[in-house]
Amino acid sequence: xxxxxxxxxxxxxxxxxxxxxxxxxxxxxxxxxxxxxxxxxxxxxxxxxxxxxxxxxxxxxxxxxxxxxxxxxxxxxxxxxxxxxxxxxxxxxxxxxxxxxxxxxxxxxxxxxxxxxxxxxxxxxxxxxxxxxxxxxxxxxxxxxxxxxxxxxxxxxxxxxxxxxxxxxxxxxxxxxxxxxxxxxxxxxxxxxxxxxxxxxxxxxxxxxxxxxxxxxxxxxxxxxxxxxxxxxxxxxxxxxxxxxxxxxxxxxxxxxxxxxxxxxxxxxxxxxxxxxxxxxxxxxxxxxxxxx
Numbered sequence: 001x002x003x004x005x006x007x008x009x010x011x012x013x014x015x016x017x018x019x020x021x022x023x024x025x026x027x028x029x030x031x032x033x034x035x036x037x038x039x040x041x042x043x044x045x046x047x048x049x050x051x052x053x054x055x056x057x058x059x060x061x062x063x064x065x066x067x068x069x070x071x072x073x074x075x076x077x078x079x080x081x082x083x084x085x086x087x088x089x090x091x092x093x094x095x096x097x098x099x100x101x102x103x104x105x106x107x108x109x110x111x112x113x114x115x116x117x118x119x120x121x122x123x124x125x126x127x128x129x130x131x132x133x134x135x136x137x138x139x140x141x142x143x144x145x146x147x148x149x150x151x152x153x154x155x156x157x158x159x160x161x162x163x164x165x166x167x168x169x170x171x172x173x174x175x176x177x178x179x180x181x182x183x184x185x186x187x188x189x190x191x192x193x194x195x196x197x198x199x200x201x202x203x204x205x206x207x208x209x210x211x212x213x214x215x216x217x218x219x220x221x222x223x224x225x226x227x228x229x230x231x232x233x234x235x236x237x238x239x240x241x242x243x244x245x246x247x248x249x250x251x252x253x254x255x256x257x258x259x260x261x262x263x264x265x266x267x268x269x270x271x272x273x274x275x276x277x278x279x280x281x282x283x284x285x286x287x288x289x290x291x292x293x
Contacts, residue, residue, distance in 0.1 A: 005136060006258045007251065012142035012211065014250020015149035019204040020227030021234070021242035022156060023197030029237035030173045030193045033091070036098040037078060038201055039224015040105035045071045045202030046209045046219055047113055050120055060123035067202040075198025076191050083194075084187065109217035117216050120209035141211045148207060152200065153243050160239065165192055173237075226253075226266075229273050235286025244284060 020042060027035045045067040052063035082101050086094050124140040131138065160166040168189045171179040180186050201220075208223055209215050226249060234245025249269055256268040276284065 002258075006254050008138055008142055010251030010254035011247055012139075012145045012250070013254060014230075014247035015145045016204050016208050016211070016223065016246075017227045017230045017249050018149050018243040018246025019152060019200050019207070020223060021231040021246045022152065022239060023200045023204075024228050024231040025234075025236050025239060025242040026156075026169075026193050026197050028231070030169050031083075031190045033083065033094050034098060034228070035078075035083075035194070035197070036095070036224075036228075037082075037101035037105060038197065039220035039222075039227070040102050040109075041071050041074060041078075041198050041201040042205035042208070042220030042224060043109060043215075043217060044074060044105060044205070046120065046205035046215055047109060048202070049123070049206045050118060050209070050215055053121060053123075060121075060125070064123060064203065064206050067206060068199045071198040071202035071205075072195045075194040075201075078198075079191055079194040084190075106217050106221075113217065115217065117214050120213040120215045122210040122213065123206055124210060139211075141207070145207045145211065148203065149243065149246075152203070153239070156196075157239055165189070169193060222266075226269065229270065232283055233273050233276060235283030238283070238285045241283055241285035248284075 020038070023038050023041075024035065027033060027038070048067040048070045049060075049063040052058040052066050053060060058066070078101055082097050083094060086097060122141060124144050126140050128140050129138040129143070130136070160169060168179070168184045169192075171182065171184055172186055172189045176186050179189075204223075204227075205220060209219065227246065230245035230249040231242050232245070233249055234241030234243070236242075252272055253265050253269050256265040260268060280286075
């Protein structure tokens with residue numbers, strides 16, 4: 001039963017990583033940039049939900065929707081103010097800007113909410129499931145997290161493949177110049193990509209704090225780094241790869257804590273990533289792209 005319990009916890013944690021990784025992989029796949037401020041948008045989403053339920057007395061579901069709206073607007077503002085002017089700049093300039101935006105969001109959160117940890121109340125209010133005579137308990141947070149991950153994955157895949165904006169995203173991902181010549185608004189497409197990624201970050205932040213109810217201004221930093229690792233693990237730019245990488249990473253982390261060492265769990269996660277990249281540099285589901293020079 002312990003093995004199954006750890007497996008369920010790993011899938012639940014991995015589902016959160018997968019949702020966050022989807023934001024990373026969409027932005028990289030379409031805009032070809034790494035948004036390291038994504039982890040801090042997670043933190044903002046969690047704080048908005050916390051304030052909505054604690055100070056405004058709003059229902060949990062409403063607080064999640066509010067967090068998504070705020071983070072969507074925040075994502076569009078970040079893209080428009082920090083990244084859009086650097087569209088043709090070297091990759092290093094964009095990377096440094098992303099780190100700067102990350103520090104700005106963290107310190108803004110410190111000024112607004114302070115550094116004291118806050119107890120986050122779970123948004124899930126139904127009972128956990130008890131199996132095998134109470135020997136195996138599946139928490140309601142785990143159930144909601146896994147279901148949310150599956151629904152988001154399916155919805156995002158259908159959106160990318162079937163919708164007009166999704167087709168524009170794929171065109172921009174292939175060739176920005178050619179897409180612009182075909183009448184696609186590249187700037188709008190990239191802004192929508194950031195908006196979707198930021199909305200997913202808000203959902204991930206709320207789910208993460210529901211399962212691990214301590215909220216501080218650096219809440220999203222480590223999960224953000226691990227989710228980026230999951231995106232690379234699965235094949236950055238691949239939506240199925242982000243989900244697969246996130247779930248595998250969560251399982252590896254939980255099993256590492258349970259059977260090897262809780263102190264070395266993070267090191268084990270990154271060591272597995274290094275081994276995978278040495279064997280398959282594009283990640284598990286990533287595709288090798290040949291460029292003509």
